[in-house]
Amino acid sequence: MSDSPKPPKIPESVLVVIHTADLNVLLMERADAPGYWQSVTGSKDTLDEALRETCRREVLEETGIRIGTDAVPDTALRDWSLSNVYEIYPRWRHRYPPGVTHNTEHVFGLCVPAGTPVTLAPREHLQYRWLPWQAAADACFSPSNAEAILLLPRFAASIP
Incomplete structure (x- = not known):
């Protein structure tokens, strides 16, 4: 059975920095680019998909973490009200x-309990690790992802 071609991606996406209260950050290694570590990212599925819905869908698809449960309530997902416009890497423009050469990325944070189970989507990621925020920023291949992680202490301080 052959896979049907995917429709072109919408150049509007989310970046979700998943972290614990003590500022350990979840990073995943890309399956299509071994050695490239990142947070959860993903494009909107439709033009009218709400960004929070994109976050919920991408976090579930990439990590198995379901937002809106007792362990990870909806309030754990916070819009940082930051957007980055960046040039799409040529290797992924197809x-x-x-x-289309640029993407607009909206940044969110998701605070989860330490020990939250992670189940990777094997077509997307090879492995994951939890790192202290500074080490996580250093490990990211994406400058916008690293910059978002460096802002984590400021945003985490405002979590009630």
């Missing part, structure tokens, strides 16, 4: 409509 996934977007012809002529």
Whole structure:
């Protein structure tokens, strides 16, 4: 059975920095680029998909973590009200409509309890690790992901 071609990606995405209260950050190694470590990222599925819904869907698909449970309530997902516009790496531009070279990424944080189980999507990620926030920022291949992680202490301090 052959896979049907995927529709072009929408150049609007989310970056979700998943962290614990003590600022350990979840990073995952990309399956299509071994050695590239990142937080949860993903494009909107439809133009009218709400960004919070994109976050919930991508976090579940990539980590198995379900937002909206007793362990990880909806309030654990926080919009940092930050957006980055960046040039899409040439190696991944074929996934977007012809002529699209830039993506707008919206940054969110998700605080989860230490020990939260992670189940990776094997087509997307090879392995995961929890790192202290500074080490996580250093390990990210994406400058916007690293910058978001470096802001984590400021945003985590505002969690009630």
